[in-house]
Amino acid sequence: MDDVSHILDDLNEAQREAVTAPVSDLLVLAGAGSGKTRVLVHRIAWLLAVEGASPWSILAVTFTNKAAREMRGRIEQLIGQPPGGMWVGTFHGLAHRLLRAHWREAGLPQGFQILDADDQFRLVKRLLKQLEIDDARWPPRQVMGFINARKEEGLRPQHLDDGGDFYQRTLLRLYTEYEQACKRGGVIDFAELLLRAQELWRNHPDLLAHYRERFAHVLVDEFQDTNAIQFAWLRLLTQGRGNFFVVGDDDQSIYGWRGARVEHIREFQQLYPDARLIRLEQNYRSSGNILNAANALIEKNASRLGKRLWTADGDGEPIRLYAAFNEIDEARFVIERVQQFIDEGHRRDEAAILYRSNAQSRLFEEALRQAGIPYRVYGGQRFFERAEIKDVIGYLRLIVNRDDDVGFERAVNQPPRGIGPRTLDALRAHARDFGCSLWRAARELIDGGRMASRARNALLGFLELIDACDEDGDARLDERVESVIEASGLVAYFKKSRDGRGEDRIENLSELVEAARGFAATYEAESDEPDVLTAFLGLAALEAGDTQGAEHEDCVQLMTLHSAKGLEFPLVFIAGVEEDLFPHRMSAEDPERLEEERRLCYVGITRAMRQLYLSYAETRRLHGQETTPTPSRFLRDIPPELIEEVRAVAPVSRPWSGAGGAGLAEVGFQLGQRVSHPRFGEGVVLNAEGQGRSARVQVNFETSGSKWLVVAFANLAPC
DNA sequence: GATTTAGACATTTTT
């Protein structure tokens, strides 16, 4: 046996047990920060080194491209060479690969293209219009959600009952029409990738047998995030095979609303009864107080498999809680602490500000900008999703496949070339009547000679443009992309635009050419890839690129709690810990969704390594409305002894504007001043309003919390 | 075809 000490040296007992377990079905329940991915990576190295597994026989699945990249990188680092032959990727990426290799058996055209969420949305919208269905009763988003949810359950229209009522029947009809439209255009959406891949194996036992034979080892990360179709796909590959290694954490399941089912973990235990269960409970990330808070919080959830994290570390600093006057004060406080942290000599990217919803980022951005602290917001628009990029992609798709209506609609009048709504309506009507693509409809209408000559010429010009672009098929990918951009007239169009973003757009277009150059350089023709252009388009759809550049820069990190999963930071702020915001109002009714919110809070807390700040505002402007939220119930789930309340020290010059707002002097107290009350004891003045006899102050009492008191009656004394 | 204006609406997001 080779020396395997490098694989095992830095592992604890439980990790080692998981890594070295004999090949069989195995479930690793791994808590936050317990070295989950590590175990997976080391397991693969172990299989290669000790079990004599060939890289060829290993399939490792993750959810995001980022996770897949990281896994590949770490495997390479550990075994000292790129993992050639191994299948490491996302569910969608692997399904795509499978379908490219077996397009015929999957019933797809060879050059099939992938619809991203935006393409899908447009298609649904177009369909609603075409079928003259009221988009107020059937909002495109909901229709899309319906279709995706059904596909994620593995259900085709023919499996579904029309429910008898008109609403359901219409949805079903839309689903059917949508499928036909996709088929005509030779396109498939994200959910379809998975469903097709599963059907491919189910309907072709020979193919399935081949892959079952090949993949002697199947490993899955973040198993709690699998949806029904993903699990079904994995089951085909692994059931009765004794080769299924899954890692997951039921407490970190936060994507239920996207079809992920935690129950799959339990189901796993039933379907793979011989599976060994290993728990990883030692946490290497957070200090004791943070961990205890997380444990206490998550214990309030009823449906859990049970797990308690511990650390060999000390208690560390207490968790700090700040009750802000309002959302502006909250941002001020957070940024002040961030600044302090930076002044202590820490890197900016060691600090993260987390929030429940994206809208909350604005105030923090403003405060950071004011303070001159560089920051990065995650979750913005991504490169391949930019309008101008998608325009070019539209042309490219049309070049690959003339019947791709989604590409056609995108490119046909962008830049404007005189093909207006009337011409397009005629095209759509013809396409619908004859069940053909827009491209063919255009051809037929032109040839039929029943068109106004101006529209006819414009349309003909477009068709010829696409055909011409198709001729230099032998050129390098980036040259092709470049000439398409050139021929399309987009650059000239953006140059003319005076909205201030034209230059940006043009720059993005040349970046696209660069991306194509880079892709072509690394692309090695694989037998299952038809051509470079198709492969490039697949990449554009499946890996939409990063949200923002400047990744290398040292920036304070701003993101939602969801996108923080899998990350860690020495200093973490969780802002807006208020009822209706977190847990979100829309989840408050349903106990299951509430548990998911709590898990989300658990995820947030466990991101913190050394310092954790929680904050809420006592008044908050929400949708232009002044609200007075109550502190989140999650705060009550954390034992008070772990929390240190940060005293409100108000800036002296805090503007106290607004009609009817009393100057504090007028009330007789100052913001931040300590006062005592005969019954409530001592506290700090937080806020004031009204004047004269109706003047009220808000006082945060040490023992009984914050209260509004009418000054005239309260008998407050400075102390 | 561009620009303005009114109205709706406001979790979380990857692929």
Place this chain on the structure above:
DNA sequence: TGTCTAAATC
């Protein structure tokens, strides 16, 4: 309150 989309108007 701020953003986004669609209709209305130039």
